[in-house]
Structures are given as C-alpha cells and as structure tokens.
Amino acid sequence: MFRKRRTAEPPPVVIGSLDGFANGRLHGWICDFLHQGESAYVEVHWRGTMLMRLRASLARHDVNxxxxxxxxxxxxxxxxxxxxxxxxLTLTAEIRGTFHPIALGALEDQILAFFAPGPAAASLDRCRQLWGTNQERETVSSRTYHDVIYLPFTAGILLDHDPRWGLYTGDGYLIPEAAYRRGADLALVGQSERIEIDGETVDDAPFETMIYGGPLLAHYGHFLVTTLARCWAIDGSLPVLFHSVPAVQDHAASYIVELLRHAGLENRSFSFDRPTRIRRVVVPEASFYELHSVWTHYATAMSAIGRNVAPVAACVPKKVYLSKSRLHAGVNGVEGEAFVDLRMRQAGFTVIHPETLGLAAQVNIFRKAELIVGTAGSAFHTLALVPHTSARRVMLTLGESLNSNFLLLDRVCGGRADYFTIKDELTRSESENFSMTHVIKDANRLADRIIATVS
Known part of the structure; x- marks a missing residue:
C-alpha cells in the first residue's frame, strides 16, 4: 500500500509597508501574499517587553x-x-505561526526624536488678541408686535446663507428684537431687513399669542449662548416660538430637550415649517450677542436653568483635561491630541471627552473640579450653567485670537480663567469632517508646555 507524501507548506511571502509615524501613531499594513484572506498580528516590543499586540485587520483601500x-x-x-x-523599539509580525521582524527604517529617527529629552519646557504664551468685542449691555428690551409673519428656515440652506427666514411685520420689515445678529459689527446672520411677502400662502398660527425664543441652534455652544439668550423674559406662561429644523421635539441632541425642560419649556416650545401669521408675538431682545456683548440678566436666567440640572453622584476628579481626540466632526478638529491625553494622564489629570458625557455630567465637572484645562471650545460654555464656579479654567486657543464669547461669559459668570495660545505648535490641514483641522507638530513637546503652564 502506497501513501501519498505530504508536501511541506511553503513559507509565508510577507508583503507590506510601515507607512508613517506622527505624534505617537505608528501605522502600516502587512499580510502573507499566499493567504490574503487571513490576518497577521503585529507586536510592538520595548527593550524586549511586549507593549501591545493587535490584529492587522483595518481597511486599506489603497492597498486593495x-x-x-x-x-x-x-x-x-x-x-x-x-x-x-x-x-x-522593535516591531514583529506573526503570520501563520511564524514570526517576522518589521524594520523601522527611516522612521526610527523620527521616533527617537519624538521621545528624545529636550530642554525644560517653556510655558505657553498668553493669548492677547481678540476676535469680536467684549461689551456689557446696560439693558435689553421686549416689545409686543401684532400680525407677525413667521418665515421658517429654507430647507437645504444654512441659516447664515438664507435671506428668507425670521420674524417680519405685516409689511415685510424684520422685527429688530427678533434679528439674529453677531460679530463686532452686529451683522445679520442670514435674514433680510425687508422682504416681499405679497402673494405667499400664509397659514394662521394655532395660538393667538406667543413669545419668541429665537433660532434653535443644534450646536451645544451656540444653543447655550444664543438659543437660550431670551430666557430672561420667558417664564413658560406663553407658548414659545422657535425657528427650528427639525421640529423642536424632534432634535436628536439630548441636551436640547433636556435644557428646554430645565427652563420649563419642554412642552411649550413650537416651530412651524410654513410661512405663518401670528396675531400677537412678544419679542424679547437677546441678552447675549455672539462676539459682541452680554447683559447681566443672561447669567441670572442661565443660573436658574443650571440649578435645575440634578447633581450627579459620581466622583469628579480635581484636575480635568477636556480632549477633542475622539471628536469626529465639528468646527475645529485637532489631530495628534491622543498622545497629549496620555501625557496629561501621567501628570495626574483625568482626560474627559465632553461629547461622550450627558449634560448633568458636564455640569458636575464645572461644579466640583478644581482645574479644567483644554482647547477652547463649546465645552467651556457650560460655565453659563454654573456661574462663579470655583474651578480654575485654562483654555488653549488654536489660533492667534480668542473668541470674545469666552470673555463675555467671564464678564457675567465670573470665576477664574486664563487663555494661552498653542498656534505655534500647530499646522493646518484639510478635512471633510471639520471646518478647520489643526495638526499638532509634536504632541510630546506640546504636552510638556501645557503641563509647565498649568503647574
């Protein structure tokens, strides 16, 4: 009887590339050319000790x-x-039970330079330029208008490019107190000073009298400083009229309905999707004009809303670093911050990603933390709900100028805040997910400078 001799399986044919290193991120691809349906494993070793091991299974359409x-x-x-x-530092790939070194090549010099010791880190420079103005308003007004025409947002057009939305008088003039204005020159955000309404089909509102709440902006920071800026005059006794797409109660962001509930407006807030005539509308002026001015009653009204946010039992760390490293879309993105997170943890900070927290948890941080550090952004607008917090706030501006909204909040909400710029540590990049993307040049050095500044 003859037996068929088993032939030896050919050794793996290893193909791949170690593509790059930046700010602690090492990436590439690897596989066995003969078994492309299987995944390799890659290990990172430091002085003979394995730091990590993971499967090489990420999509790479360029490799395909x-x-x-x-x-x-x-x-x-x-x-x-x-x-x-x-x-x-060495890399090794395991492919079908065999181990294969991955040469660092020219990347080794970059890695050594990144982790090399440097001179004592200098503190960051204070931010001394301002975008906008920082003014306090003496008072704001409220007026009642009759036979008001409500023009909704135009579908598919951003409100700042939409000339046909707002509250208008019967003869087509924009109601001054209802205008959405911002910036040092208080320019209109979309809208028109006058508009032709003749010939349009106009519905009648189901309420005889309403009070105007302004544009409902589905962005956390803008919601706090603009959407809620008329709450000083809104007590829930009248149905509140917002400009909103989608309808007020259909917004996906949980903080919108939650904050309206804390303001006593959860079931009293309405918007229309067609031109609508309202017989009588009370129109309070905004108490906060973005990048321009604020009235002290803004803080009074926001503090009352904040007090309705229930305390959270969870322990709050003394030192908090607010990170954007897990933020996937928005106004400003920061590439390379994940390594800064690591260094801040080493320095005794708890790293928090605000977009992963509910409203109560964010408010809790401002109530109880002693030091809050992070790049300037919407998360710091939570101060409006916790005025006169004892926490020291250190904000890092991504550009040369500080958005004056932060100083307007400081003006009426108090507390201690310091502003430093990290612009010299950044370069710019393009991204589909952010209006502007900032790339950290050297996250290790930036972390040193942040720690030196707040120590």
Whole structure:
C-alpha cells in the first residue's frame, strides 16, 4: 500500500509597508501574499517587553487598489516612553505561526526624536488678541408686535446663507428684537431687513399669542449662548416660538430637550415649517450677542436653568483635561491630541471627552473640579450653567485670537480663567469632517508646555 507524501507548506511571502509615524501613531499594513484572506498580528516590543499586540485587520483601500485582497492595515498609539536608543523599539509580525521582524527604517529617527529629552519646557504664551468685542449691555428690551409673519428656515440652506427666514411685520420689515445678529459689527446672520411677502400662502398660527425664543441652534455652544439668550423674559406662561429644523421635539441632541425642560419649556416650545401669521408675538431682545456683548440678566436666567440640572453622584476628579481626540466632526478638529491625553494622564489629570458625557455630567465637572484645562471650545460654555464656579479654567486657543464669547461669559459668570495660545505648535490641514483641522507638530513637546503652564 502506497501513501501519498505530504508536501511541506511553503513559507509565508510577507508583503507590506510601515507607512508613517506622527505624534505617537505608528501605522502600516502587512499580510502573507499566499493567504490574503487571513490576518497577521503585529507586536510592538520595548527593550524586549511586549507593549501591545493587535490584529492587522483595518481597511486599506489603497492597498486593495494595488491588487491585495482583504483588510490588512494596523495602527498603534505608542505609550509615553522614556528617551529611546536605537534598537529599543522593535516591531514583529506573526503570520501563520511564524514570526517576522518589521524594520523601522527611516522612521526610527523620527521616533527617537519624538521621545528624545529636550530642554525644560517653556510655558505657553498668553493669548492677547481678540476676535469680536467684549461689551456689557446696560439693558435689553421686549416689545409686543401684532400680525407677525413667521418665515421658517429654507430647507437645504444654512441659516447664515438664507435671506428668507425670521420674524417680519405685516409689511415685510424684520422685527429688530427678533434679528439674529453677531460679530463686532452686529451683522445679520442670514435674514433680510425687508422682504416681499405679497402673494405667499400664509397659514394662521394655532395660538393667538406667543413669545419668541429665537433660532434653535443644534450646536451645544451656540444653543447655550444664543438659543437660550431670551430666557430672561420667558417664564413658560406663553407658548414659545422657535425657528427650528427639525421640529423642536424632534432634535436628536439630548441636551436640547433636556435644557428646554430645565427652563420649563419642554412642552411649550413650537416651530412651524410654513410661512405663518401670528396675531400677537412678544419679542424679547437677546441678552447675549455672539462676539459682541452680554447683559447681566443672561447669567441670572442661565443660573436658574443650571440649578435645575440634578447633581450627579459620581466622583469628579480635581484636575480635568477636556480632549477633542475622539471628536469626529465639528468646527475645529485637532489631530495628534491622543498622545497629549496620555501625557496629561501621567501628570495626574483625568482626560474627559465632553461629547461622550450627558449634560448633568458636564455640569458636575464645572461644579466640583478644581482645574479644567483644554482647547477652547463649546465645552467651556457650560460655565453659563454654573456661574462663579470655583474651578480654575485654562483654555488653549488654536489660533492667534480668542473668541470674545469666552470673555463675555467671564464678564457675567465670573470665576477664574486664563487663555494661552498653542498656534505655534500647530499646522493646518484639510478635512471633510471639520471646518478647520489643526495638526499638532509634536504632541510630546506640546504636552510638556501645557503641563509647565498649568503647574
């Protein structure tokens, strides 16, 4: 009886590339050319100790485009390491039970430079330029108008490019107190000073008298400083009219309905999707004009709303770093901040990603933390709900200028705030998900400077 001799399986044919390193992020792709349906594993070793191991299974469409099937990408975020010598850091791939070194090549110089010791870090420079003005208003007014025409947002057009929305008199003039204005020159945000209404089909509102709440802006910071800026005159006794798309109660952001509830307006807030005539509308002026001015009663009204946010039992750390490293879309993105997160943890900070927290948890931080550090953004507008917090706030501006909204909040909400710029530590990049993306040049050095500034 003859037996068929088993032939030896050929060794793996390893293909791949170590593509780049920046701010602790090491990435590439690797696989066995003979078994493209299987994934390799990649290990990172530091002085013989394995730091991490992961499967090379990330999608790489550029690799597929050159004829390699399957998902074979990998990405490591290296930990904060001490200064390295050549050979301290090594990469190894496990493919079908065999191990294959991955040469660092020219990237080793970049990695060594990133973790190299430098001179004592200098503190960051204070931000001394202002975008907008920082004025306090002596008073704001409220007037009642009759036979008001409500023109909704135009579908598919951003409100600042939409000339046909707002509250208008019967003969087509924009009601001054209802105008959405912002900036040092108080320019209109969309809207028109006068508009032709003749010939349009206009519905009648289901309420005889309403009070105007302004545009409902589905952005946390703008919602706090603009949408709620008329709450000083709104007590819930009248139905509140907002400009909103979608309808007020249909917004996906939980903080919108939650804050309206805390303001006593959850079931008293309405918007219309067609031109509508309202017989009588009480129109309070905004108490906060973005990038321009604020009235002290803004803080009074917002504080009352904030007191309705129930306390959270969770323990709040003394030192908090508010990070954008997990923010996937918005106005300003920051690439490379994940490594800053690591360094801030080493310095005793708890790293928090505000977009992952509910409203009560964010308010709790401002109530109880002693030091709050982070890049200037909407998360710091939570101060409006917790005026005169004892927490020291250190905000890092991404550009040369500080948005004056922060100083307007400081003016009426008090507390201690310092503003520093990190613009020299950044470069600009394009992104589909952010209006502007800032790339950290050297996250290790930036972390040193932040820690030196707040220590």
């Amino acid at each position: 485009a050159i004829g390699v099937a399957g998902d074979h990408g990998y990405c490591f975020w290296l930990p904060a390491l001490p200064p390295l010598a050549r050979g301290d």
